[in-house]
Amino acid sequence: MKIGKLSKLSGVSQRMIRYYEEQGLLSPARSDSNYRHYSNDDVCRLARIRILQEAGLTLKVIHSLLPCMTDDPLLFEPCALVIDTLLEEKQKLEDRIKVLSESHAILNSHLNGLRSEPRVVVTD
DNA sequence: CTTCTCACA
DNA sequence: TGTGAGTA
Structure with a gap:
């Protein structure tokens, strides 16, 4: 899905969604006209970013945490x-x-x- | 109409 | 973080 839909579903402003990407917390795929395309994984990741941020963590800290929170069991070590x-x-x-x-x-x-x-x- | 980047009373 | 400008 594109940023507009993600913004509505997540309640996070498009501005912030792009900002998270700028900070390396999100890495959506790009498409035809350079539009960002978010996968289900991205949606889940955004949700976790929100949770962690509301827990008082800085984006920098969250950045170091996300790699371990993926659904991929490969990154658990x-x-x-x-x-x-x-x-x-x-x-x-x-x-x-x-x-x-x-x-x-x-x-x-x-x-x-x-x-x-x-x-x-x-x-x- | 939607998204993109860039910039700032 | 919001918002407006000027595009694609």
Whole structure:
């Protein structure tokens, strides 16, 4: 299928689909008038890219992960190295959660302060 | 009408 | 990331 259909089915903008290709995450076949043609594999790959990106991974990291996520059992060996990068990403996420939790606590204390001191209510 | 590349108030 | 331009 061409990019228009893929965009509708996946909910990903054509702009982003082309961007993923630019980053080496997708490699659709070209046709007659240089139009991109996406196979079923490409559709699945795009879906996985979305999942991973929503999980907070950068396209660079996703790029290193995709080779192991193919349906082709031939590319399963390097997954040992992938597990390592996944663990690193997991750690990064936990670090961020820690920072955010602290920010959350600080804002809460300020909010509680406002309750006892109504005068500092934000205007507008 | 759809896709492509390139560029940016 | 969106969007518009000018093509093919």
